[in-house]
Amino acid sequence: MSDAPGRAANKPAPKLIKGSQDFYGGLALMAVALFALWASSDLQGMRGFSFGPGTAPRMFGVLLLVLGAGVALTGFLFEGAPMQRYGIRGPLFVTLAILSFSVTIRPLGLIVSAFMSFIIAAFGTEETQWKETIIVGIALTIGCALLFPYALGLPLELFPRFLR
Amino acid sequence: MDIFSNLALGFGVAFSPINLGLCLIGALVGTLVGVLPGIGTIATVAMLLPITFGLPPVGALIMLAGIYYGAQYGGSTTSILVNIPGEAGSVVTTLDGFQMAKQGRAGPALAIAAIGSFFAGCVATVLIALLGAPLTKLALLFGPAEYFSLMVLGLIFAVVLAKGSVLKAIAMIVFGVLLSMVGSDIETGASRMSFNIPELADGLGFATVAMGIFGFAEIIRNLDHGAAMDRELVQQKISGLMPTKQDLKDSAPAIARGTILGSILGILPGGGAVIASFAAYTFEKKISKTPERFGRGAIEGVAAPESANNAAAQTSFIPLLTLGIPPNAVMALMVGAMTIHGIVPGPQVMQKQPDLVWGMIASMWIGNLMLLIINLPMVGIWVRLLRVPYRLLFPSIVVFCAIGIYSVNNAPMDVVLAGAFGLVGYWLVKHDFEPAPLLLGMVLGPLMEENLRRALLISRGDWSVFVTRPLSASLMAIAAFLLVLALLPALRKKRDEVFVESES
Numbered sequence: 045m046s047d048a049p050g051r052a053a054n055k056p057a058p059k060l061i062k063g064s065q066d067f068y069g070g071l072a073l074m075a076v077a078l079f080a081l082w083a084s085s086d087l088q089g090m091r092g093f094s095f096g097p098g099t100a101p102r103m104f105g106v107l108l109l110v111l112g113a114g115v116a117l118t119g120f121l122f123e124g125a126p127m128q129r130y131g132i133r134g135p136l137f138v139t140l141a142i143l144s145f146s147v148t149i150r151p152l153g154l155i156v157s158a159f160m161s162f163i164i165a166a167f168g169t170e171e172t173q174w175k176e177t178i179i180v181g182i183a184l185t186i187g188c189a190l191l192f193p194y195a196l197g198l199p200l201e202l203f204p205r206f207l208r
Numbered sequence: 209m210d211i212f213s214n215l216a217l218g219f220g221v222a223f224s225p226i227n228l229g230l231c232l233i234g235a236l237v238g239t240l241v242g243v244l245p246g247i248g249t250i251a252t253v254a255m256l257l258p259i260t261f262g263l264p265p266v267g268a269l270i271m272l273a274g275i276y277y278g279a280q281y282g283g284s285t286t287s288i289l290v291n292i293p294g295e296a297g298s299v300v301t302t303l304d305g306f307q308m309a310k311q312g313r314a315g316p317a318l319a320i321a322a323i324g325s326f327f328a329g330c331v332a333t334v335l336i337a338l339l340g341a342p343l344t345k346l347a348l349l350f351g352p353a354e355y356f357s358l359m360v361l362g363l364i365f366a367v368v369l370a371k372g373s374v375l376k377a378i379a380m381i382v383f384g385v386l387l388s389m390v391g392s393d394i395e396t397g398a399s400r401m402s403f404n405i406p407e408l409a410d411g412l413g414f415a416t417v418a419m420g421i422f423g424f425a426e427i428i429r430n431l432d433h434g435a436a437m438d439r440e441l442v443q444q445k446i447s448g449l450m451p452t453k454q455d456l457k458d459s460a461p462a463i464a465r466g467t468i469l470g471s472i473l474g475i476l477p478g479g480g481a482v483i484a485s486f487a488a489y490t491f492e493k494k495i496s497k498t499p500e501r502f503g504r505g506a507i508e509g510v511a512a513p514e515s516a517n518n519a520a521a522q523t524s525f526i527p528l529l530t531l532g533i534p535p536n537a538v539m540a541l542m543v544g545a546m547t548i549h550g551i552v553p554g555p556q557v558m559q560k561q562p563d564l565v566w567g568m569i570a571s572m573w574i575g576n577l578m579l580l581i582i583n584l585p586m587v588g589i590w591v592r593l594l595r596v597p598y599r600l601l602f603p604s605i606v607v608f609c610a611i612g613i614y615s616v617n618n619a620p621m622d623v624v625l626a627g628a629f630g631l632v633g634y635w636l637v638k639h640d641f642e643p644a645p646l647l648l649g650m651v652l653g654p655l656m657e658e659n660l661r662r663a664l665l666i667s668r669g670d671w672s673v674f675v676t677r678p679l680s681a682s683l684m685a686i687a688a689f690l691l692v693l694a695l696l697p698a699l700r701k702k703r704d705e706v707f708v709e710s711e712s
């Protein structure tokens with residue numbers, strides 16, 4: 045609601061790239077397509093009538109390249125939305141929380157791992173009030189420790205490896 | 209009649225105490241998560257997918273169906289009470305629903321939404337039972353070429369009906385198809401684009417990508433607005449759930465019309481709930497004698513889209529169960545769930561595992577009934593849930609999703625991948641790319657590739673096979689026609705915008 049007060053129209057100066065959101069979006073898709081084409085370049089192509097493993101990835105890679113170019117061109121030629129601002133804090137801490145979970149779940153077990161990533165994720169906003177966050181974190185950890193291994197019967201280790 | 213014996217079989221399966229319980233839990237948990245602000249239907253189903261892994265296939269699917277309906281209903285609840293649509297399908301419900309809530313009539317609005325959904329669900333269940341068998345026979349006429357054409361048609365439908373740019377939606381589908389090709393080649397077993405990473409050799413997990421793009425990305429995006437999202441929670445007490453006689457009289461025809469419209473749009477591949485609710489709302493407003501009431505708390509404005517939404521949600525199971533083609537992202541998730549349980553949806557399932565298919569169909573109806581029974585008395589609890597501050601909610605969701613993904617394969621790498629796809633999803637949203645077509649492309653990718661390869665092998669490399677076989681040709685023709693139709697107004701609109709700019 046708050047981050048888009050001046051959409052399009054209120055910038056009278058002519059710009060080279062009219063819709064930067066689409067322009068860069070399209071370029072990035074082209075990069076993805078090129079990457080896929082490169083990654084599948086060592087695969088075998090058509091063998092007579094039949095597709096090789098590399099045929100379909102190449103087909104769709106080229107298709108994505110063309111479509112990406114189309115999107116970028118649209119952004120270049122037509123008036124469109126400008127780039128949106130990216131947040132840093134949110135993405136950073138949420139990603140860190142996810143990484144921390146994946147690194148610690150095996151050696152440290154669910155309880156430590158879940159609580160740790162809860163706390164790390166909570167850094168994602170400045171509005172976190174630590175006392176309540178820690179209480180909720182503990183409650184959630186206990187809840188998960190009961191729900192997943194016991195109620196749902198999933199094979200998860202609860203405790204750190206050195207305690208087992 | 210076949211239908212009755214089929215339905216009887218289905219109800220026999222669904223009414224077993226265990227399945228009934230699973231359906232109930234599914235509907236409850238679905239509503240519980242769906243009601244949380246900022247979590248849409250797809251995210252809810254994706255998040256809750258892992259809790260069904262430990263169940264037998266029939267039970268798992270019944271529970272998932274329950275979760276799906278619960279999530280949808282939860283979405284309507286937030287639309288009416290907080291003016292935050294949980295998913296695209298309930299956007300229009302906010303227009304009149306929230307106004308009603310502001311006038312202190314949240315109770316009747318919620319009740320009508322539930323009653324309308326239930327009625328729509330009843331009709332759609334019968335429709336599925338009626339159309340299921342004949343469509344399965346039709347499916348047997350389909351060769352690889354026809355399947356491929358049908359999937360193209362379905363994807364084009366999805367593109368045409370999606371909001372925003374057609375070009376970008378197609379690009380997203382192709383992106384999804386490319387992602388689906390990571391891993392082993394189906395025929396030769398050659399490893400494709402997996403960079404010798406063992407976790408990638410099996411391909412990108414569907415649940416992983418869905419959870420990243422819909423779960424994590426959603427959280428990151430919401431954090432941009434600050435955790436204290438401006439939630440205008442209705443402060444009035446919800447007094448009197450029951451709609452008045454006048455309300456019922458006003459909304460009954462709207463529910464009927466919404467149901468018809470929704471049922472038809474739901475069957476179309478790519479149609480689904482979103483377009484149905486929009487169409488139903490617009491239609492009601494058009495034929496109303498007092499269109500000025502719409503947007504100010506007209507009960508028809510809640511009844512019609514909610515019925516249409518639910519009817520479409522239900523009939524969209526038809527293409528999935530009969531042809532094995534998921535018509536939208538939620539159904540794509542269902543396919544993902546089925547494959548995890550070793551079921552390949554399609555005509556064979558209908559014949560080989562009738563108890564599964566009909567049990568699921570019957571449980572949809574039961575799920576609807578349960579929503580009616582559970583949700584109306586429990587509205588108070590849902591409202592309280594809405595007050596949970598986001599600053600506490602989002603770390604919980606992160607942890608819950610992480611555990612969920614990890615438990616799919618017990619693979620830490622999956623969690624990392626989901627995190628990466630969370631960032632990809634965030635990026636997509638920032639550039640106004642819709643993530644739903646990507647997911648659809650990813651699920652349809654392997655099916656499309658397989659049928660394409662097979663069709664071309666049979667035709668000895670002749671691409672004209674797609675337009676020389678009559679059934680395939682007509683499907684392709686419809687797809688082409690739709691695409692042109694969708695592109696034309698887009699072009700015109702773009703040009704209009706340019707004209708407006710240059711005049712001013």
